[in-house]
Amino acid sequence: MNGKMQTIDGNTAACHVAYGMSEVATIYPITPSSPLGEIADAWAVAGRKNIFGETLNVKQMQSEAGAAGAVHGSLVGGAVTCTFTASQGLLLKIPNMYKIAGELLPSVFHVTARSLSAHALSIFGDQADVMATRQTGFAQIVSSSVQEVMDLALVAHLATIESSVPFLHFFDGFRTSHEIQKIEVIDYDDMAKLFNWDAYWAFKKRAINPERPDTRGTAQNPDIYFQSREACNKYYLATPAIVAKYMEQVSTLTGRTYNLFDYVGDPQAERVVVAMGSGCEAIEETVNAMSAQGEKVGLVKVRLYRPFDVDAFFTALPASASAVTILDRTKEPGSVGEPLYTDVCAAYIDKGMAPPKIYGGRYGLSSKEFTPSMIKAVYDNMTASEPKKRFTVGINDDVTHMSLPVAEDFKAEPEGNIRAKFWGLGSDGTVGANQSAIKIIGDNTEKYAQGYFAYDSKKSGGITISHLRFGDVPIKSTYLINEADFVACHNPTYVNIYDILEGIREGGTFLLNCPWSAEEMEEQLPGDLRKTIHDKKLKFFTVDAIKIAQDVGLGGRINMIMQTCFFKLANVLPIEEAIDLLKKDIQKTFGKKGDHIVAMNISAVDNTLDNLIEVDIPESWGQAAGSIPPKPEATDYVEKIMYPVQALKGDDLPVSVFPPDGVFPTSTARYEKRGVAVSVPEWISSECIQCNQCSFICPHSAIIPILATDDELKGAPDTFETVPAVGKALKGYQFRIQVNALDCQGCGNCVDICPAKN
Amino acid sequence: MNGKMQTIDGNTAACHVAYGMSEVATIYPITPSSPLGEIADAWAVAGRKNIFGETLNVKQMQSEAGAAGAVHGSLVGGAVTCTFTASQGLLLKIPNMYKIAGELLPSVFHVTARSLSAHALSIFGDQADVMATRQTGFAQIVSSSVQEVMDLALVAHLATIESSVPFLHFFDGFRTSHEIQKIEVIDYDDMAKLFNWDAYWAFKKRAINPERPDTRGTAQNPDIYFQSREACNKYYLATPAIVAKYMEQVSTLTGRTYNLFDYVGDPQAERVVVAMGSGCEAIEETVNAMSAQGEKVGLVKVRLYRPFDVDAFFTALPASASAVTILDRTKEPGSVGEPLYTDVCAAYIDKGMAPPKIYGGRYGLSSKEFTPSMIKAVYDNMTASEPKKRFTVGINDDVTHMSLPVAEDFKAEPEGNIRAKFWGLGSDGTVGANQSAIKIIGDNTEKYAQGYFAYDSKKSGGITISHLRFGDVPIKSTYLINEADFVACHNPTYVNIYDILEGIREGGTFLLNCPWSAEEMEEQLPGDLRKTIHDKKLKFFTVDAIKIAQDVGLGGRINMIMQTCFFKLANVLPIEEAIDLLKKDIQKTFGKKGDHIVAMNISAVDNTLDNLIEVDIPESWGQAAGSIPPKPEATDYVEKIMYPVQALKGDDLPVSVFPPDGVFPTSTARYEKRGVAVSVPEWISSECIQCNQCSFICPHSAIIPILATDDELKGAPDTFETVPAVGKALKGYQFRIQVNALDCQGCGNCVDICPAKN
Numbered sequence A, B: 001m002n003g004k005m006q007t008i009d010g011n012t013a014a015c016h017v018a019y020g021m022s023e024v025a026t027i028y029p030i031t032p033s034s035p036l037g038e039i040a041d042a043w044a045v046a047g048r049k050n051i052f053g054e055t056l057n058v059k060q061m062q063s064e065a066g067a068a069g070a071v072h073g074s075l076v077g078g079a080v081t082c083t084f085t086a087s088q089g090l091l092l093k094i095p096n097m098y099k100i101a102g103e104l105l106p107s108v109f110h111v112t113a114r115s116l117s118a119h120a121l122s123i124f125g126d127q128a129d130v131m132a133t134r135q136t137g138f139a140q141i142v143s144s145s146v147q148e149v150m151d152l153a154l155v156a157h158l159a160t161i162e163s164s165v166p167f168l169h170f171f172d173g174f175r176t177s178h179e180i181q182k183i184e185v186i187d188y189d190d191m192a193k194l195f196n197w198d199a200y201w202a203f204k205k206r207a208i209n210p211e212r213p214d215t216r217g218t219a220q221n222p223d224i225y226f227q228s229r230e231a232c233n234k235y236y237l238a239t240p241a242i243v244a245k246y247m248e249q250v251s252t253l254t255g256r257t258y259n260l261f262d263y264v265g266d267p268q269a270e271r272v273v274v275a276m277g278s279g280c281e282a283i284e285e286t287v288n289a290m291s292a293q294g295e296k297v298g299l300v301k302v303r304l305y306r307p308f309d310v311d312a313f314f315t316a317l318p319a320s321a322s323a324v325t326i327l328d329r330t331k332e333p334g335s336v337g338e339p340l341y342t343d344v345c346a347a348y349i350d351k352g353m354a355p356p357k358i359y360g361g362r363y364g365l366s367s368k369e370f371t372p373s374m375i376k377a378v379y380d381n382m383t384a385s386e387p388k389k390r391f392t393v394g395i396n397d398d399v400t401h402m403s404l405p406v407a408e409d410f411k412a413e414p415e416g417n418i419r420a421k422f423w424g425l426g427s428d429g430t431v432g433a434n435q436s437a438i439k440i441i442g443d444n445t446e447k448y449a450q451g452y453f454a455y456d457s458k459k460s461g462g463i464t465i466s467h468l469r470f471g472d473v474p475i476k477s478t479y480l481i482n483e484a485d486f487v488a489c490h491n492p493t494y495v496n497i498y499d500i501l502e503g504i505r506e507g508g509t510f511l512l513n514c515p516w517s518a519e520e521m522e523e524q525l526p527g528d529l530r531k532t533i534h535d536k537k538l539k540f541f542t543v544d545a546i547k548i549a550q551d552v553g554l555g556g557r558i559n560m561i562m563q564t565c566f567f568k569l570a571n572v573l574p575i576e577e578a579i580d581l582l583k584k585d586i587q588k589t590f591g592k593k594g595d596h597i598v599a600m601n602i603s604a605v606d607n608t609l610d611n612l613i614e615v616d617i618p619e620s621w622g623q624a625a626g627s628i629p630p631k632p633e634a635t636d637y638v639e640k641i642m643y644p645v646q647a648l649k650g651d652d653l654p655v656s657v658f659p660p661d662g663v664f665p666t667s668t669a670r671y672e673k674r675g676v677a678v679s680v681p682e683w684i685s686s687e688c689i690q691c692n693q694c695s696f697i698c699p700h701s702a703i704i705p706i707l708a709t710d711d712e713l714k715g716a717p718d719t720f721e722t723v724p725a726v727g728k729a730l731k732g733y734q735f736r737i738q739v740n741a742l743d744c745q746g747c748g749n750c751v752d753i754c755p756a757k758n
């Protein structure tokens, strides 16, 4: 390692380079690229200086189309300009991309590759958006990991100014944009040294200028348009060599090697996969694991997708390959094949080479998991007796039967990593605490660290599962943890809803936040769970984090307590040191909010370890039975799709259950009684002024004001307390505020707003 | 011929079907698709009924994006909806196209394929716009001729309702959208018989409806998006067979055969071209001509481009082909190859077939001419000693040397066609007159007819060249006339500006509108022109059309006179009959404007033939010399680009003269003194009230008001007449209106607006 190591996510890595290497950034928020603009803006406000010695000029526009238009205008005006986008946002930029490329204006668009809205919207990662722009004339360079985002973003910025061809630099949304990794950060001074200042000044000279006016954006006719359009050829022909040169320089600077196409695996590989983006990391892991078993396999990672350098591709690909599978993270219905597949086919023909057996597959759409088991299936397909020429992998397509069977549970993760998984409630702070934990470990130990955060579909109050890995070498497992050393459950209600110990390794550690004594466990924990704890010989700890938090005045904020437990149990670094670092972090994070807040958090930490209880596992748990209670009978849709999705088993659903046009039934919210609130508001009838504000504010529609006549109230249970309704018009009615405890998420909004609370 | 023959352009043909087969059309104007919306709107206003027995509901939106959004909404609402677009307009529709396809909503987008703005804007035809949408999930069907537009538009509408996959039906902008052809028009009753009414009602049932609400446009997460996205596969798999079925039915109905891919040429062809769009017509002509010479060549016409049916492709392609060239009318800088090329490469590999020699080329960008000579060069390349694997054709690329040499002047047009070329001034009515001439001939004789109109870059006052062909079989010459039987020059000034007789055939006819006597010809016509008239043994006629027009009260409107001469000289139908039809047409066209206008036009026709003079060609013209006078020396740009473009020699310019980024010098208007006005306004100083309105209104900035002191006027020539300026503030100044005769286009606007004219 030469430079400074930092534990950051892909967006921060891209922004580090984009900020340093640009004079102007025009932005418009769209998930998952929004943080790029936010970070850039924050740095600019803080006065951070780029390689030009200036703060970046960040302009938020009225739409993504406006941001693209502003990039164009800014470039024509002679400012080195970048933008950040994804998905539909990128689509809105297409018209301007043709213009920017057509006018040979150097720029970098950093794209967190994301699905496009089709049958449904999705904010998650795939490359459909980027592929929709492959014809615009932009060069396209792709990063597979957070470290590569840092390194190849730099290559993109260095190459664009020299080549005059604009670049789209992309990396997979969420998997790379939001994954936290410990990486080496390149210094702005080093960047400046590599920058072609002559090309920079030449670019400035091409800018519009009233002193030497020129004419742009002309209209051309059949007589000359074609010739003019061909005048750019030499720039595109020159670009791969320029990119290769800067890859070499960045390789020299960092010690990490980059080529237009990079090969990993057996030099005499018989089966080779070609892919681009974050999937390459998991494929590399799998190739290593398979090679260790003596299989002759390999992977070509695409770095520069456009201009596609056919010779460089065949330089990377071993001549020994008798079967090649090309993987695309996008779907183009009705095409002969997805983009990378057809490009590689054309490359063979362009090169005049007899193609080996060639296969093409789709994987990972919308951040669908892409695991070593699936990757193994891709390699196995190449030697199958009846291989699928065109396939999908990672799903069960029981309609058109394109999907590869994933029979084997193949593990490729290197030994020795520590893998921790945390179940939290959206907006309960679990993710934030884990982000701080990973930074503490990453920044203060020699360990490499990776953090990835899986959310369900609810904007707040949904489930979050944090996946943290720590290890001695860079972590390439770009998939969720399926064999955890440590599982923490921050919400006691989850034990009755989710299969939270799925995949925990034998002898692993299970930490449960709950108020239950060892005896109460018998009743509170489902039998299945107790049996797993017993059979897998887990170390089982509990902590009543809510009580500790309340005692020190932190209300429901239990993160500091759970984080302390994690440091104690996971044993990634000595506990004393960990607590010391945690307290320093508290000081840093809450210092601005006042000593009082700092003190509360520190006393939460101090009160934790004495209350961390190891539960002795009764032998009887080996015979425990009984699983998560079944859901009530419901409609076909609810039973076939909604219930499995709620139980986090959506990945297992086959194609056949889904409507092909994205049309779903309504009136299904009633089947989603989550019951996850650890505390539910109570209506105090004697205080209530009947303003109904609690009902109005509840984001989960869990509060219903009721008016009822005495007649209607006949036979109501005693607990159905009511008071006379206020107001002349309501004479004769009784009033009640009904809280639906199963819908409530325990956010406390209703209590906050209640004017009658004491 | 089964049905009604009509002489119409591609837009009208598409609109005929779209109107008949749709309930709603959402429109926004963009060249060259604007007429589609205009025609549909006019028909709706006129109360025309579609196959549903209703008038089409035509809605103009606020932009092309809005039109796409409205299509989506209208489809979701259960109305059979279409739209018309091109170029940037289509780009703005991309986000909605993903939605419409994703939700399996049947629709047809009719696209007049057009260039995209890159280094420069162009309104002309290529397929860059369509190719930018090939990944959206739309089926894509392509027509090569006006007749095919009629037939395949119908197939698209029939197939979409049955397949639920939306269709993009495209044809080349201008070459097909604006080409006038005599074609068979399919009756709405016949269309209705082929329409799948069950599918129609099923589509209606899928519509949103408050009686049975459903949920659409959901957000999906990594767990289920991929599976849902694959649920559409079976619809795409079924689509080619549905299209093939309707092609068969339309074939049965019309007697014109269509398949997913159609082959023409030698069944044992060794060299085969694959192409789509209007170029196919010229290729077919060339294949026929080459086959007649014993060459084993052929052409695969792509009809259904998406979904691309690999088996159907290889069914069409002769197994004997040892060399295949794929032609694309688009450019994707940095790609391995253009779309159709890479698709065919992938098809070979998908099929597991050893590919023959495969070549790929770009042609015809932005309506660049694509002629039999160029096509011959494409076939020749396949047997060249050093063939170009990737090439351009139709230009001279002297920079990256990709272009094929086009050595031979190869003629493929069948014998017996009558080819007439007309030189006119934009907005002088020449085009309109030719459109009416072609319709008269097409609708009243057995002859097939083709009309194409080439404009230069000026919106008004530019040059227009009309290309008319008449023949006994359908005309497939989708290129400009390069060997004319008849040339008419409607503007006498052109003889000193353009090479108007270029390519006229030996013994052809030349008609010149001019006031010159036979003697004056010696002085007025450049020597070159006279020598050509002599050497090619042309029949040379003149008519003083302006005088005739003025005499009958038509002012500068000479079209009726020129049209009468054309009918007399071209001899496509007996002159008495022609004059009769012409007069009926005058009645139809001008009837609404009053008897007076009709009478003036009829007397113009009646006065013409007596004034049509055949010029005896002096033997001395065989020795005549002297060409169009050279232009004044100027800057590099003006000499290398502007002058040739002005002389209509832009096609000959090589790539090297063009700036690759589309940046041109300013201040060049002064080098464009066109001098084409046949009459120029005269300033009558004694009447002028110095209001300056003439200067303000002139669209060509040809009028400059001048204020000058006596001092400044010293040494002015006598003809530089001035009058004392009006107004106290201008005391001491002299006033003058200066008309720049070389810039004036003779439009008469200044005279119309002048308050002081008598």
Ligand code: SF4
Binding pocket: A683, A684, A687, A688, A689, A690, A691, A692, A693, A694, A695, A737, A750, A753, A754, A755, A756, A757
């Ligand atoms: S907000 Fe408070 S006072 Fe108002 S209705 Fe609810 S409980 Fe009663």
Ligand code: SF4
Binding pocket: A677, A680, A681, A697, A698, A699, A700, A701, A702, A703, A739, A743, A744, A745, A746, A747, A748, A749, A750, A751
């Ligand atoms: S705490 Fe109150 S506002 Fe929040 S979800 Fe529960 S009922 Fe609704």
Ligand code: SF4
Binding pocket: B683, B684, B687, B688, B689, B690, B691, B692, B693, B694, B695, B737, B750, B753, B754, B755, B756, B757
């Ligand atoms: S419009 Fe007529 S009156 Fe006015 S300045 Fe021109 S010539 Fe004179």
Ligand code: SF4
Binding pocket: B677, B680, B681, B697, B698, B699, B700, B701, B702, B703, B739, B743, B744, B745, B746, B747, B748, B749, B750, B751
């Ligand atoms: S006639 Fe008058 S308005 Fe028209 S171009 Fe000539 S000067 Fe201008």
